[in-house]
Amino acid sequence: xxxxxxxxxxxxxxxxxxxxxxxxxxxxxxxxxxxxxxxxxxxxxxxxxxxxxxxxxxxxxxxxxxxxxxxxxxxxxxxxxxxxxxxxxxxxxxxxxxxxxxxxxxxxxxxxxxxxxxxxxxxxxxxxxxxxxxxxxxxxxxxxxxxxxxxxxxxxxxxxxxxxxxx
Amino acid sequence: xxxxxxxxxxxxxxxxxxxxxxxxxxxxxxxxxxxxxxxxxxxxxxxxxxxxxxxxxxxxxxxxxxxxxxxxxxxxxxxxxxxxxxxxxxxxxxxxxxxxxxxxxxxxxxxxxxxxxxxxxxxxxxxxxxxxxxxxxxxxxxxxxxxxxxxxxxxxxxxxxxxxxxxxxxxxxxxxxxxxxxxxxxxxxxxxxxxxxxxxxxxxxxxxxxxxxxxxxxxxxxxxxxxxxxxxxxxxxxxxxxxxxxxxxxxxxxxxxxxxxxxxxxxxxxxxxxxxxxxxxxxxxxxxx
Numbered sequence: 001x002x003x004x005x006x007x008x009x010x011x012x013x014x015x016x017x018x019x020x021x022x023x024x025x026x027x028x029x030x031x032x033x034x035x036x037x038x039x040x041x042x043x044x045x046x047x048x049x050x051x052x053x054x055x056x057x058x059x060x061x062x063x064x065x066x067x068x069x070x071x072x073x074x075x076x077x078x079x080x081x082x083x084x085x086x087x088x089x090x091x092x093x094x095x096x097x098x099x100x101x102x103x104x105x106x107x108x109x110x111x112x113x114x115x116x117x118x119x120x121x122x123x124x125x126x127x128x129x130x131x132x133x134x135x136x137x138x139x140x141x142x143x144x145x146x147x148x149x150x151x152x153x154x155x156x157x158x159x160x161x162x163x164x165x166x167x
Numbered sequence: 168x169x170x171x172x173x174x175x176x177x178x179x180x181x182x183x184x185x186x187x188x189x190x191x192x193x194x195x196x197x198x199x200x201x202x203x204x205x206x207x208x209x210x211x212x213x214x215x216x217x218x219x220x221x222x223x224x225x226x227x228x229x230x231x232x233x234x235x236x237x238x239x240x241x242x243x244x245x246x247x248x249x250x251x252x253x254x255x256x257x258x259x260x261x262x263x264x265x266x267x268x269x270x271x272x273x274x275x276x277x278x279x280x281x282x283x284x285x286x287x288x289x290x291x292x293x294x295x296x297x298x299x300x301x302x303x304x305x306x307x308x309x310x311x312x313x314x315x316x317x318x319x320x321x322x323x324x325x326x327x328x329x330x331x332x333x334x335x336x337x338x339x340x341x342x343x344x345x346x347x348x349x350x351x352x353x354x355x356x357x358x359x360x361x362x363x364x365x366x367x368x369x370x371x372x373x374x375x376x377x378x379x380x381x382x383x384x385x386x387x388x389x390x391x392x393x394x395x396x397x398x399x400x401x402x403x404x405x406x407x408x409x410x411x412x413x414x415x416x417x418x419x420x421x422x423x424x425x426x427x428x429x430x431x432x433x434x435x436x437x438x439x440x441x442x443x444x445x446x447x448x449x450x451x452x453x454x455x456x
Contacts, residue, residue, distance in 0.1 A: 082222060085223065086221055092224075112292070116294075119333060128220075149296070164220075164221075166197045
């Protein structure tokens, strides 16, 4: 497995390597060697990973600003409803959370036969900081394994399911 | 160390991994969605307990040293949660996971395509995501039975176990045309789809010809696919007459399973018939016919 590269998204598809421009200081490693049953083109794989990582940024902005509308660009279905509900709960108790992802170890595990869903497992490290309008500010470092299912939409892949798996 | 102490130490070691705890917060490492649980605190004085995660945000005023109880309806979204217990003098934190309950309550079942030709190898695909009652993806392996059935043929059935919440299958389309029911079953939950199996391409295309004045009348036998299903009316059959290096064609839709037309009669003309990828017999019109 290729080592993690700092400040660069490095995608590993079989034996081929390609990099796309970094937009954050996030370590990313991707493995797609076991994905199936549908063949995964490298371009599709890189689009899925790019859109998934952008979804983390979108989630962080939405949770930090307590604005469910910021989820629209990256999430659909159950994932969007559950995240929006979490944001409403944050509003009710008067807190915000900031999710700062530090590293992703992504494994693409399932690409459906008809091409309408792709699933990945992500061992992600992130910091979550809770704040309110008063003095509260507490940070916790988290390592968790997330399962995500993405579906193609008009212009991009959107996250339909985002759920942490107990370790 | 006496025997009793050794047993107690052993118990402590065995229990410790089950709890995600800091000096001030004791919490189960995993909680099933929609179940009761409690969080233990130590110390004294007032504090505020926060639970936050992508699945929700909760706040409780607590007296340190007491247990904080959560009921079945409090946390129903599976995911990873962070716990912060904030008092005037300190902030303690812990983490825990909420996992989906193991009982399937719904299936997101994607069956494709909705219409396809008969006898197509691996032509039908089914993908099933299994959810609990709170619409959490059940990530523990769960058997899903896929079944393809219709009145005309013996059901095809296969059980696949979910991996990371998803099970999938590919099946051959039945040999006979008509509606086929495609089901996915997990536990007591069943998701049903209907697939329309339509006849395939024409097969063994045959035509006959007879003269009628200055015309030659051409007519196919009833057009069927390779499984014997009648090819639907409207399917275009092409008749081609070649004579003296010139071609004349007539595209004719099937009507009641048969295509018929007439073309100029020329002694020595060669007439062929085709539908889709299937070509039929040729007729060579002799001078004496």
